[in-house]
Amino acid sequence: MNDFIAARSQMALSLAFHIVFSCIGMVMPFFMAVAHYYYLRSGKIVYRNVTKAWSRGVAIFFATGAVSGTVLSFELGLLWPAFMKHAGPIFGLPFSLEGTAFFIEAIALGFFLYGWDRFNKWFHWFTGLVVGISGLLSGILVVAANAWMNSPAGFEYAEGRYFNIDPLKAMFNDAWFSQALHMCIAAFAATGFAVAGVHAYMVLRKKNIAFHTKAFRIAAVFACAAAILQPLSGDHSAKNVAKRQPAKLAAMEAVFYTQTHSPLLIGGIPDEKSKTVKYGIEIPGMLSFMISGNSGTEVKGLDQIREADHPPVLITHLAFQLMVALGMLMFAISILYFFSLWKKRSWQEKPWLLKLFVLAIPIGFIAVEAGWTVTEVGRQPWIIYGFMRTADAVTPMPGIVYSFYLFTAVYFSLALIVCFMLYRQIKMVPVLYDIPE
Amino acid sequence: MLYVVIIYLWTALLLYLLLGGADFGAGIIELFTSDKNKDKTSNTLYRAIGPVWEANHMWLIIVIVILFTGFPEIYSTVSTYLHIPLAIMLLGIIARGTAFAFRHYDAVQDEMQKVYNKIFRYSSFITPLFLGIIAGSAVGGRIDPNASGFADAFIFSWLNLFSFSVGLFTVAICGYLAAIFIIGEARTDAGRKRYIIKARSMNIAAALAGILVFFAAGLSGIPLAKWLFGNPVGIVAITAALISLIAQWRLISKGKIIIIRVLAGFQIAMILLATTYYHYPRVIVMKGGGYLSLLEHRGDDKAITALALALLIGSLFILPALVYLMYSFQKKKPALK
Numbered sequence: 001m002n003d004f005i006a007a008r009s010q011m012a013l014s015l016a017f018h019i020v021f022s023c024i025g026m027v028m029p030f031f032m033a034v035a036h037y038y039y040l041r042s043g044k045i046v047y048r049n050v051t052k053a054w055s056r057g058v059a060i061f062f063a064t065g066a067v068s069g070t071v072l073s074f075e076l077g078l079l080w081p082a083f084m085k086h087a088g089p090i091f092g093l094p095f096s097l098e099g100t101a102f103f104i105e106a107i108a109l110g111f112f113l114y115g116w117d118r119f120n121k122w123f124h125w126f127t128g129l130v131v132g133i134s135g136l137l138s139g140i141l142v143v144a145a146n147a148w149m150n151s152p153a154g155f156e157y158a159e160g161r162y163f164n165i166d167p168l169k170a171m172f173n174d175a176w177f178s179q180a181l182h183m184c185i186a187a188f189a190a191t192g193f194a195v196a197g198v199h200a201y202m203v204l205r206k207k208n209i210a211f212h213t214k215a216f217r218i219a220a221v222f223a224c225a226a227a228i229l230q231p232l233s234g235d236h237s238a239k240n241v242a243k244r245q246p247a248k249l250a251a252m253e254a255v256f257y258t259q260t261h262s263p264l265l266i267g268g269i270p271d272e273k274s275k276t277v278k279y280g281i282e283i284p285g286m287l288s289f290m291i292s293g294n295s296g297t298e299v300k301g302l303d304q305i306r307e308a309d310h311p312p313v314l315i316t317h318l319a320f321q322l323m324v325a326l327g328m329l330m331f332a333i334s335i336l337y338f339f340s341l342w343k344k345r346s347w348q349e350k351p352w353l354l355k356l357f358v359l360a361i362p363i364g365f366i367a368v369e370a371g372w373t374v375t376e377v378g379r380q381p382w383i384i385y386g387f388m389r390t391a392d393a394v395t396p397m398p399g400i401v402y403s404f405y406l407f408t409a410v411y412f413s414l415a416l417i418v419c420f421m422l423y424r425q426i427k428m429v430p431v432l433y434d435i436p437e
Numbered sequence: 438m439l440y441v442v443i444i445y446l447w448t449a450l451l452l453y454l455l456l457g458g459a460d461f462g463a464g465i466i467e468l469f470t471s472d473k474n475k476d477k478t479s480n481t482l483y484r485a486i487g488p489v490w491e492a493n494h495m496w497l498i499i500v501i502v503i504l505f506t507g508f509p510e511i512y513s514t515v516s517t518y519l520h521i522p523l524a525i526m527l528l529g530i531i532a533r534g535t536a537f538a539f540r541h542y543d544a545v546q547d548e549m550q551k552v553y554n555k556i557f558r559y560s561s562f563i564t565p566l567f568l569g570i571i572a573g574s575a576v577g578g579r580i581d582p583n584a585s586g587f588a589d590a591f592i593f594s595w596l597n598l599f600s601f602s603v604g605l606f607t608v609a610i611c612g613y614l615a616a617i618f619i620i621g622e623a624r625t626d627a628g629r630k631r632y633i634i635k636a637r638s639m640n641i642a643a644a645l646a647g648i649l650v651f652f653a654a655g656l657s658g659i660p661l662a663k664w665l666f667g668n669p670v671g672i673v674a675i676t677a678a679l680i681s682l683i684a685q686w687r688l689i690s691k692g693k694i695i696i697i698r699v700l701a702g703f704q705i706a707m708i709l710l711a712t713t714y715y716h717y718p719r720v721i722v723m724k725g726g727g728y729l730s731l732l733e734h735r736g737d738d739k740a741i742t743a744l745a746l747a748l749l750i751g752s753l754f755i756l757p758a759l760v761y762l763m764y765s766f767q768k769k770k771p772a773l774k
Contacts, residue, residue: 085513096747100754107492107758165739395517397591417535
């Protein structure tokens, strides 16, 4: 493994690790706010227990997310100093605002976790809500920074120099809205399905049924609402990518040759050497139609892009297919679930519905990782699309391979410990919250 | 606007040293507490810092963001030549933050607590050690942009006596800050007496570490005495720090909790002032006379303006909330005799 690949792998792993905890931190406070609200209005202790049980998990995830976020802010410089030297001032604004939002989140979390029965009960509830809002805001801001890498704006460039910087233009680049929207909805879907599935599992095991059913309901509604909205956002994002990063779209859809009436490719394994796709199903004209409303529109293929500027097609395409497949699955489950809420209440107790959610536990997060793979790998070979190549941004320090192995071991151990603690948490629910079996 | 950003940079660094430092100090104290008192001490510490620890460590992020937004050349240079100590410090931050949360939030309190405790205590020592190493290396003149080999570029930039002694000094200061802080958290007279002894020992450790720094500077050809005492601000700051120290010694056993905390914070601020004032506006002093300055090597002016505004507006929200957080969880301690 050479140093460049090691640096990319370390960054990818750090981001992949951090995003899981970020999603949970962005979303769970809203679930908690709902449960907490029900408790304050109805006085039913079960809702207080759900809020507190979720808080315990959130505290663990928050701490892990906070330290992994710190790692990323350092790794930007440790691994990509040439990038940060130029990009730092340009996209620093969303980062400084994100720092502010995250600071507020940390303070609000302090109030919320430690403030039970110490403050006015609605103030206390409000601090929980603030955790969610500032978390969501942090996520949006940091994604805006990433969006700048895909859609560079707010500067002029000549001979390796970046000047005439406009921080606001940089932050509100052409990609920020579609990326931020898609990420926020994804966070709700991923966290929602994971949490709902865990509670569904406990209901199936007949443990503390009232507790887990109520928890399940809150998570499932958020998850399914998000999963239904997400394809709309995905469509918006794809249209945006088609305009701004045709190379990325070409890789996503394995469009080797420019064509009108470009087909939508479902599945398939692209072969970059022979520029063909094996085993896929093509829907004629569909890709052109989806990006423009007209099946006659020309889609730019990789043939119109310099070979040296091609993103990796295999990984980008497969990741994209995985993300969409899982997204469609979540969409289908959500339709089923809302239908049951609307017309077939009896389904809510049926084991098959709960089992479906149990099986769906990881799929939202896998979709999130797949989606990030699409956008990051699809941007290669650029770190600043069209301006700076990733290979030119990497640290000159050799031996990054060892750093990669070390951080991999750390993340792996942390993941294990967190899972272990989550398992213990769930087991201890009846003991901690005085709930009769 | 540049000066707004520079003031925020210095202040954020100071606040990280005081608040994050006190957090690290908590673990350092636990490390140097006898086994029979370890649990009592960690419970007291947890009660004190539990609500604020996440927020305390945010100041480091603020420092990093200010650096890469406003002074990207400094950020990149440090990230390149001090990669190794930064990475080790990061590992310490990860270990410490997670161990601290895990040991409290694990639903089952069993043998795993021993694991969390060990990780928490050792990482509480290692993180400020490397923070100090990085600080010392920034101005120690061993960073060599013309280095020929790996060792010269990436190891000897930080692996030297001076940097290490600054690291040890930082550890001692953190321990001292926590010790002063915990005196006010004691719930029993016996506990309070124990913590007073702890504070005095940490103080002595800091003094010894300080002497080591001078010694190491002398051996390394670094004119530390000139840096600190060769200008009026340095002399006044160090004198003020010493006076504050003496005042703390006298007030420590008189139960003047708030005053000794303020004095301890003031003392550290004076030390930081003395050490940074001499070099200002240079923050990196390299081998062969090169340097990086906050004024000469600053980033784009528009970016700095945007940063200053973001910091100012952010502070409007953050500072009152932070003060309220700290105040809320400090109320009404049981009366001490």
